[in-house]
Amino acid sequence: MNKSSDKHLYEQVADRIQELIKQKTLQIGDRLPSVRKLREQLSVSVSTVTEAYRLLEDRGLITVRPQSGYYVKAKIVSQEPNPSAPPQQASIIDTSIVSRVYANIEQPEIIKLGAAISSPELLPIATLNRIMGQVIRTYSEISHSYHSPRGCAVLRHEVAKRLMDAGCAIAPERIIITNGTTEAVHLALQAVTKPGDTVAIESPCYYGLLQILEALHLKALELPTDPREGISLEHLEAALKSSHISACAVVSNFSNPLGSCMSDRRKQDLVELVTKYNIPLIEDDIYGDLSFAGNRPKAIKAFDTEGMVLHCCSVSKTISPGLRVGWLVAEKNFVQVKKLKMVTNMMTSIVPQLTVAHFFANGGYERHLRKLRRIYQSQMEKTRLAICKYFPPQTRVTRPQGGQVLWLELPQNFDVMQFYESALEYRISIAPGIIFSPSQSYRNCMRINCGLLWSEESERALQILGALAQQQLANKILVT
Ligand SMILES: Cc1ncc(COP(=O)(O)O)c(C=O)c1O
The missing domain is CATH 3.40.640.10 (Type I PLP-dependent aspartate aminotransferase-like (Major domain))
Incomplete structure (x- = not known):
């Protein structure tokens, strides 16, 4: 392990195991070394190994079986969207749809998967307030x-x-x-x-x-x-x-x-x-x-x-x-x-x-960024996994290496505005694809925010969204 690395020790342990899984040295269904054994092998603490295993669980690579240990999991694969092919002429812009969409998500108690925002707990608010007080006094x-x-x-x-x-x-x-x-x-x-x-x-x-x-x-x-x-x-x-x-x-x-x-x-x-x-x-x-x-x-x-x-x-x-x-x-x-x-x-x-x-x-600032990047990466991985688990299997999802949003592409006959209205009934907001294009393309796409602290509520919201998407596509098949 490299003690001078920018990464935490547990991340380095997780990366090393991930590499073994990628190289197929560890295969689907294989049992990972126990926490105690790995701790001895790598001369790290129990909590480092536990954190590393937790991170690998977050990445969807391993699963824990109670009273048995950690196992390599069959990875859920999802395809990424293809490059876009927008219309080739210049458009005059009308963004009135954006105001209509965002008027709704101002309502309280909405789970805001539709805006690119963070939970306040993830921002250094106390430090900023303290500095602001000093600034005003000085x-x-x-x-x-x-x-x-x-x-x-x-x-x-x-x-x-x-x-x-x-x-x-x-x-x-x-x-x-x-x-x-x-x-x-x-x-x-x-x-x-x-x-x-x-x-x-x-x-x-x-x-x-x-x-x-x-x-x-x-x-x-x-x-x-x-x-x-x-x-x-x-x-x-x-x-x-x-x-x-x-x-x-x-x-x-x-x-x-x-x-x-x-x-x-x-x-x-x-x-x-x-x-x-x-x-x-x-x-x-x-x-x-x-x-x-x-x-x-x-x-x-x-x-x-x-x-x-x-x-x-x-x-x-x-x-x-x-x-x-x-x-x-x-x-x-x-x-x-x-x-x-x-x-x-x-x-x-x-x-x-x-x-x-x-x-x-x-x-x-640097310390804060290190924490924020780690949390966003984990939240994005959890969100991707939940999408792979609950959304229709044809759903394509981006795989960004940073930032805080995911872009989902569903089959061509998917109607994202109908989906947006249904999701609002469950007090969940998403950003419909059409607001990201002056030609109002992307009627089968949506953007999901990963900046909110992950909780059971996030998982439940994605489960509901997945069920709504499955339902809409199933109804369309019945009608056509
Ligand atoms: C790409 C991009 N640019 C600009 C902004 C707005 O930035 P600011 O709040 O600093 O004006 C956002 C906010 O979501 C964004 O995603």
Whole structure:
């Protein structure tokens, strides 16, 4: 075992056993060594082995038989969705369906599998509140005055340091603090487009981006997207050659809703492509810090030598969506973006900015991330397993290596809006596939949130959803 590894000892033990299962040294039905025996063999503690076995259970690889021991389990396999094939013309956007869908999930007691949110218990709320109290006491007057629209220097400096982890060498002077990623993307698009322009996007894509495009009177060209590798560069190049594309917008790492993460090679190719055609690229990297592998993947911005990429990010998925602290790295468009920020809302509130700056500097951000990544990975595995167990066998599910959402594809005749209404009767929300596409494709798909603390209630909710899906498909067969 490697004591200096980023991973906990029990994770290393679990990984080693998983490898033995993969290599078929341990086969389905084989009994694993007892906790005591493995403890002796590996010179680790009983609790390390117990935790490792628990993790392997979570991963669906082993099962415990009472009074007998741990056994290798037949793994439930599910297929992943195929790359998407959206319509090939630019769409005018109407997101009224998004507001209708989300009006319902505000209701109390709804099990929110439809929103990409976390349980408050998973966020460092107590630490943030303590820091916020100190900030207000220390900067009692500064907290209430106007400041530069760029944001405060101490936070821009901390963000620049964090960007180094994503492979980017960015001067704090190129960073503008925003009210979350939403505002960063909004300002970036506003700076590089004019009403009526067309923006190339992934399909399916985060509906919040569609709402921004709609607000700015922009059109969207949906491009085929692979659930693992992201947007198709071949289709993007064809679109750049043949149509008037003013910008391209993608979620680079563990996207929402597909969970795709572009490889470094493709990130580099994408930057070369947009540079060749002189098209600005808006990168939303909100999930980049949530990689299950531990190491953060690079941002697309890391490959940008010509200032073509406007990089957008925030702390909303890692420490607090409510603080509304995000940032935008803009090079060529910096002056314009700064002006737009000023006329939009003058600046981002100073107390949240200083709170995040202090948390980054000495609040244990890395430690918090390690915990969050582990919990999200486990929750996502449990959710996938439950889907494989309860949903119709034809269901395809993504297998993201980070982030917090799963994308499900059911047979073509599945009606996700009917399913959404039935699920609401059981007080469960899901995000129907059609809200992720301006052409309202994906009527047989849905997104499921894995950010809520796993409980018996989560399992029961997925069991109900699975039964509803089975029922709908069975009725359709009877009717046709
Ligand atoms: C891809 C993506 N971008 C942006 C946002 C919104 O970010 P923020 O709350 O920082 O504005 C979300 C929230 O779900 C998201 O999934």
